[in-house]
Amino acid sequence: MARIAVIGAGMGAMAAAARLAVAGHRVAVYERTDTYGGAVRRFERDGFAFDTGPGLLTLPAVYRDLFVKTGKEPLEDVVELVQVDPAARHVFADGTRVSLPNASRAGVVAALDEALGAGAGQRWGDFLVRAREAWDRTRRPLLEEPLWPDWQVLAAREPYPAVPHKRLLRTRRAGTPAEIGSWELRDERLAALLESHVLGYGLDPRTAPASAAVLPYMEHAFGTWYVRGGIRELARAVYERCLRRRVEFSFGAEVTGILEKDGRAAGVELADGSVAEADHVVADVDPARLRALTEHPLDADGDVRADDPVLPRPGRLTALLALRGGRESGAVHRTVVHAPDAETELDFLASPGGDRPVCPTVTVLRPDDPALRPDEAHESVVVSAVVSAEAAWEDEGTVRSYTDFLLEAAERAVPGLRERLLWHEVRTPVHTEEETGARFGAVPAPALAAGRGRYLYPANTTRLPGLYRVGGWSHPGGGLPHAGMSGALVAGLIVEGPEFRGSQ
Numbered sequence: 001m002a003r004i005a006v007i008g009a010g011m012g013a014m015a016a017a018a019r020l021a022v023a024g025h026r027v028a029v030y031e032r033t034d035t036y037g038g039a040v041r042r043f044e045r046d047g048f049a050f051d052t053g054p055g056l057l058t059l060p061a062v063y064r065d066l067f068v069k070t071g072k073e074p075l076e077d078v079v080e081l082v083q084v085d086p087a088a089r090h091v092f093a094d095g096t097r098v099s100l101p102n103a104s105r106a107g108v109v110a111a112l113d114e115a116l117g118a119g120a121g122q123r124w125g126d127f128l129v130r131a132r133e134a135w136d137r138t139r140r141p142l143l144e145e146p147l148w149p150d151w152q153v154l155a156a157r158e159p160y161p162a163v164p165h166k167r168l169l170r171t172r173r174a175g176t177p178a179e180i181g182s183w184e185l186r187d188e189r190l191a192a193l194l195e196s197h198v199l200g201y202g203l204d205p206r207t208a209p210a211s212a213a214v215l216p217y218m219e220h221a222f223g224t225w226y227v228r229g230g231i232r233e234l235a236r237a238v239y240e241r242c243l244r245r246r247v248e249f250s251f252g253a254e255v256t257g258i259l260e261k262d263g264r265a266a267g268v269e270l271a272d273g274s275v276a277e278a279d280h281v282v283a284d285v286d287p288a289r290l291r292a293l294t295e296h297p298l299d300a301d302g303d304v305r306a307d308d309p310v311l312p313r314p315g316r317l318t319a320l321l322a323l324r325g326g327r328e329s330g331a332v333h334r335t336v337v338h339a340p341d342a343e344t345e346l347d348f349l350a351s352p353g354g355d356r357p358v359c360p361t362v363t364v365l366r367p368d369d370p371a372l373r374p375d376e377a378h379e380s381v382v383v384s385a386v387v388s389a390e391a392a393w394e395d396e397g398t399v400r401s402y403t404d405f406l407l408e409a410a411e412r413a414v415p416g417l418r419e420r421l422l423w424h425e426v427r428t429p430v431h432t433e434e435e436t437g438a439r440f441g442a443v444p445a446p447a448l449a450a451g452r453g454r455y456l457y458p459a460n461t462t463r464l465p466g467l468y469r470v471g472g473w474s475h476p477g478g479g480l481p482h483a484g485m486s487g488a489l490v491a492g493l494i495v496e497g498p499e500f501r502g503s504q
């Protein structure tokens with residue numbers, strides 16, 4: 001039995017902790033804040049409750065696997081998973097609206113044909129077939145296996161089978177989601193549909209690799225899910241599973257250093273000056289902050305590094321809305337209100353220092369869940385957008401301008417919103433930084449192939465033997481399922497050693 005110190009109680013860290021405890025290790029988690037879950041939090045006031053982090057779950061199989069492998073009670077026995085149907089309604093810049101059924105190819109094709117014109121559905125359906133190929137080619141290395149030592153192969157090879165596109169005298173293939181939109185989808189609204197999936201993870205569809213096609217594919221193939229009571233319930237269930245497996249948690253316990261002995265990680269040092277010795281240390285910490293915890297180099301030349309962000313650090317701006325009046329029948333759980341000017345939105349995201357803020361693409365979540373409202377005569381709504389984490393979030397004017405954009409967009413999804421608004425609470429990347437410890441409150445995207453390796457994350461092992469990276473800032477990147485998989489990979493690497501080749 002080894003002693004394992006885990007830094008942080010984020011979803012990736014807790015997934016690793018539960019698995020390691022089941023393998024017979026003594027696991028202690030040190031969390032700097034006063035609760036578990038990291039980004040997966042709940043805000044409560046006056047009988048209203050809101051998820052402040054992720055509001056939906058994709059790839060539930062990752063958490064199903066965690067619960068199967070760490071105890072007899074399956075995930076479905078500890079939380080109620082609900083399919084979100086329609087998966088989303090889209091309100092495009094030109095006013096076109098379409099509701100897309102959950103995980104139904106035929107349904108999506110028919111809905112797009114009806115809303116956008118004959119042929120649109122088929123083009124989207126054909127795109128999903130190609131996206132599936134990219135998914136099949138990268139699912140193992142980018143989700144289920146530790147980062148390949150020869151990761152350059154993943155970085156160099158574009159797995160998305162783009163359709164040859166004749167332009168002037170040249171034949172070209174789409175290398176970005178924006179090019180897939182222009183050359184393969186050939187409809188501004190279909191292009192916006194694809195781009196909103198990519199942007200939703202904080203990636204710029206003009207520069208991300210075409211392999212980002214796996215992001216809409218994941219949702220399409222495995223569905224969009226909600227956890228009754230809010231996604232925070234998933235964090236609670238994982239935390240409770242950890243407790244049942246005798247993982248020990250210390251809250252208000254910031255790790256300020258990683259102990260090293262004989263060239264190995266040997267424990268952690270806490271802000272109160274105390275020390276906890278351990279045989280392995282697992283860190284759910286932003287890369288720059290992790291580097292500050294040890295003098296030992298964690299990467300060498302030729303390793304994937306996470307210090308070169310692909311956008312000026314994407315974050316989230318979220319408005320929690322308490323509304324009087326019940327949810328109307330037929331209200332949709334998720335509405336995506338597309339930006340009136342997508343190009344300007346992306347320009348602003350890429351260089352936030354420039355002009356005045358512009359209206360972003362906004363996601364409106366209206367879960368039909370009695371646990372989130374005081375009674376049937378009220379409704380709680382969460383409105384969010386991807387924003388640059390580095391904009392001036394300390395400045396009230398910036399926050400006000402963006403809040404107005406969010407409310408304006410939300411009005412297109414929730415009838416009579418302004419008259420119904422009792423109060424609202426705005427959360428910026430400053431809150432994310434407080435809750436996750438990530439610099440600037442940035443939110444990591446899932447790892448992607450191609451793109452010269454800029455969309456890969458550092459390996460779960462480090463150059464300091466005994467120190468492992470887990471969570472959204474390490475392989476295979478951010479998001480609930482990916483962070484959960486990083487937990488499985490770290491547990492596998494500790495239990496089976498460096499020869500561990502995958503979790504399935």
Ligand SMILES: Cc1cc2nc3c(=O)[nH]c(=O)nc-3n(C[C@H](O)[C@H](O)[C@H](O)COP(=O)(O)OP(=O)(O)OC[C@H]3O[C@@H](n4cnc5c(N)ncnc54)[C@H](O)[C@@H]3O)c2cc1C
Nearest residue numbers: 008010011012032038039053054255437471472479480483
């Ligand atoms: C507003 C928001 C919206 C999001 N929306 C989505 C979404 O729609 N879909 C999706 O899949 N993902 C979404 N995400 C991302 C997703 O929540 C995360 O990728 C996922 O929860 C990853 O968790 P993690 O393991 O990286 O831990 P994190 O959530 O990053 O938590 C890290 C934990 O470690 C602790 N910690 C850090 N440093 C120390 C230290 N030195 N000592 C002790 N403790 C420390 C922190 O306090 C924190 O509790 C969103 C995130 C945010 C913030």
